[in-house]
Amino acid sequence: MTAEQPPSAGGIPVGISACLLGREVRHDGGHKHSRYCTGVLSRYFDFQPLCPELEAGLGVPRPAIHLRERDGNLHVTETRGEADHTAAMDAAIARALPGLAHLRGYILMAKSPSCGMDRIKVHNADGQVVRRDGRGRFAEALMAAYPLMPVEEEGRLNDDGLRENFIERVFAYDDWRQNVAGDQLSARSLIAFHTRHKFQLLAHSEKHYRQLGPLLSDLKAAPLADIAGRYLEGFMAAMARQVSRGAHMNAMLHLLGYLKGTMPEADKTVLLEQIEAYRRGEVPLVVPMTLLRMAQRREPVDYLRVQQYLAPYPDELGLRNRV
Numbered sequence: 001m002t003a004e005q006p007p008s009a010g011g012i013p014v015g016i017s018a019c020l021l022g023r024e025v026r027h028d029g030g031h032k033h034s035r036y037c038t039g040v041l042s043r044y045f046d047f048q049p050l051c052p053e054l055e056a057g058l059g060v061p062r063p064a065i066h067l068r069e070r071d072g073n074l075h076v077t078e079t080r081g082e083a084d085h086t087a088a089m090d091a092a093i094a095r096a097l098p099g100l101a102h103l104r105g106y107i108l109m110a111k112s113p114s115c116g117m118d119r120i121k122v123h124n125a126d127g128q129v130v131r132r133d134g135r136g137r138f139a140e141a142l143m144a145a146y147p148l149m150p151v152e153e154e155g156r157l158n159d160d161g162l163r164e165n166f167i168e169r170v171f172a173y174d175d176w177r178q179n180v181a182g183d184q185l186s187a188r189s190l191i192a193f194h195t196r197h198k199f200q201l202l203a204h205s206e207k208h209y210r211q212l213g214p215l216l217s218d219l220k221a222a223p224l225a226d227i228a229g230r231y232l233e234g235f236m237a238a239m240a241r242q243v244s245r246g247a248h249m250n251a252m253l254h255l256l257g258y259l260k261g262t263m264p265e266a267d268k269t270v271l272l273e274q275i276e277a278y279r280r281g282e283v284p285l286v287v288p289m290t291l292l293r294m295a296q297r298r299e300p301v302d303y304l305r306v307q308q309y310l311a312p313y314p315d316e317l318g319l320r321n322r323v
């Protein structure tokens with residue numbers, strides 16, 4: 001992170017399925033402890049656990065539940081028998097959702113009929129699987145209520161690219177919520193946010209980069225809150241796209257353009273070699289990025305000093321060693 005934009009004091013508030021923190025809240029009294037979440041991410045995230053099934057009063061242990069389609073509607077029922085917990089689940093979810101508005105991200109437990117984000121089995125009245133494209137009852141409501149909040153399944157955080165992307169989005173969203181959202185919104189805060197995330201935008205989606213800049217060119221064209229809302233929607237959609245090696249190369253070369261006048265020729269040659277080596281998949285992103293950061297620090301250019309692209313999250317997470 002740059003010195004200007006520390007993450008939320010006390011850790012960034014991120015929601016999490018309670019069983020991932022090791023809490024014994026699963027239907028069988030067990031948990032699904034994620035060592036990555038409690039051992040690594042908890043140094044930066046202030047995890048706020050929730051077990052929707054427990055909130056619905058289903059207790060521990062409890063009969064296993066699944067999603068069942070009946071009369072064109074999805075129900076939460078016990079896997080054996082007919083006991084239907086849909087109303088209790090929906091009431092618990094409706095109670096919980098307003099208290100999650102401050103979160104900057106959410107990590108969900110996969111395969112759960114409550115928390116699973118994708119590929120959840122849906123059954124018919126006979127208990128047979130009729131499709132596998134369902135979403136957990138809580139996950140569905142969470143993502144509908146907070147469509148811009150970064151949400152990811154814990155299992156997918158084992159993928160280097162998905163993990164890096166999710167964490168980058170959480171830090172960027174935290175920046176917005178701390179410095180632009182609500183009372184913080186002003187033409188100045190909006191432009192400053194866009195300025196410091198410009199190269200991230202360019203790397204994630206050149207299309208959004210070209211749309212969002214002009215959107216801010218006339219801040220009197222519409223109420224500022226409307227423009228900010230449209231901007232954030234486009235920004236988060238762009239950030240959800242994973243960055244290809246070619247797109248990182250393009251962003252790094254753009255950045256280098258601001259340093260060219262001051263950089264010694266020999267340094268420039270090494271940097272270009274390493275950017276090319278990164279494009280070929282021979283070195284991870286951290287290699288050319290470290291050289292770029294060294295160059296930027298030696299010749300501080302104000303515009304580059306604030307760029308979150310150079311350090312979108314704490315180096316200690318080691319994410320750029322693996323993409």
Ligand code: SF4
Binds near residue numbers: 017018052053109
């Ligand atoms: S997956 Fe969700 S509902 Fe199931 S035990 Fe974990 S937190 Fe509770």
